[in-house]
Amino acid sequence: MKWIVACVLAGTTLAAAAPDPFPYRWPAKRKPPIEGYSVESLRKFVDAVIADKAGRPHEAVGDYRRLVDDGHPSTLYNLADALRRVEYYPQAIEFYRKYLAALPDAPDRKEVERIIEQIEKRPPIAVLDGEDPDAVILVDGKLVGPSPAIMMSTPGPHIADRIGPTSYRHQIFSSLVGHTEHVDLKYEAAQGNVILSTAWGIQLQGSWEDSGTTFHLRKRFTLPPGRYETFVKSKTHACNKIAFDVPKGDDLIYVYIDVKPGEDKRFCKPLIATQQTIRLPR
């Protein structure tokens, strides 16, 4: 869990100048009941405030929801605020908007509109996990950390690789602004000391034989220690050679195959293979 906290904090540091990219961490802001509340509604409102202050925001959400039909702006605002802090962002935005509709001359209209915009445009978050313990996760060929991992992503398609003691999973996922994506990298049994992974858009696939050795893309397989050079072949193209070393020992060799930044990946372009050693937790 320390890893997750570290990743989240690291993400925050990167965006130091911008507001905290995680809206649920913005402090609570509650409005008092202004007028028009019945005694019964007031009591429910106070119950919600007490639950919220006591660290039970979900309970507060339930209490406020029982009052929303009254249409009081303070209830709508406080409900939106509590929903934001429990990360129910679409509902939070809905009730911020209802607050503005209920109070067209709201003195804090601009601030509320800014909150809505910041929630809608928050950076994409990827939650990557799986089923077996002691796995590590790589995204776009870079080691993120032990599974589960939470990271701030960039919009667009990405490649996730999850490697466990007896498993390997390769999966494409897409990140969208204002969304949290759960990338569930389910268990797929696999053994071996080599993985040849590919970047998104690389249209290479399958297995091939070269100089008596069989290579597999996006699979985990075993090779004896040594240096390997091989053509990576697509269905129609023979691309350039890639090279990697398999050392002695228990470590796993992870090779990530991509083209130069900006190159069209649909056709065979000069491939770049980046090798790293993965030491799984023991």
Add this chain to the structure above:
Amino acid sequence: MKRAFILLMMLAGAATAKPEAAKRKAAPDKFVKAAGEAFGAAFTADQGGDLVTALALYEKAFAISPHPSTAYNTGDVQRRLGKLTDAIRSFELYLALSPDAADRKAVEALIDQLATTPGSLFVMSGPPSNLRSIDLKTAYVLLDGKIAVKPGTPTTTAVDGGPNLGVELEVLPGRYVLEVVTPLTYGMSTCVVGPGERRVCLIGAPPRLDGAVVISSDDRNLLVVADRAEKRHADSRVYKRFEHPPGRSRLLIRDHDYECPPLALDVPKNGDVAYAFVRVVEPGSRPRCRTLDITKHRLRFDP
């Protein structure tokens, strides 16, 4: 009490107009008038020390016509009657009704003080003849994963003179997972203690439960399993004592649909018990495994 005079004047609709320009206010409406009368009677009862009557009259006044001062005085009486949870609610009501109150900070500090007033839990089991009674003298008693009582601690009689023996624990207000682990068995219960309250918490267990591992949590949605194929809540090892191969081991934790970091355990083989309490730091459901705080103990028992 300080608000009494001002409020009575307001509720009675007292005019403060200057003599040269008579601008009399209309008579108070029937609700304000009735509330003022109830408030005055409450005030008198309060001064006379009749707090129960004062409370009822303040509540009546508030129900007829809500006013911040009535809420405040209600809370003040409830505080003196020892009804701290009700007092907190009344003081919050006061703050809600008068968001610009000059004494807001003082009232907020008072609420904090009341909310953290310790209460007590009297932990007891049934009489020895009861099938599910636990011998507390041989037991570890744990509250939210912390060892509150070790084996050998003497038991006492409840303050209210009940027949059963138990142990008295001073605790902060809150909801607690209470567990008892003995050489023979394991029992679990949840107990809620309000500010300043004294609660009796009864705990029982089957006469015999084998196993060298006990896993617990403050969140029932958490799933702790030994194998990834175990996915149902019925498979979860939370609130259970169970057998597990001795040595280092890793159990899987799942929070709703999300994987959590595994729970590492060192399982003993000499009659001791490996105990772990998984506390969920963030409230409610989240789109990920929530932050967990894990407390572990080796509960040692004489062979």
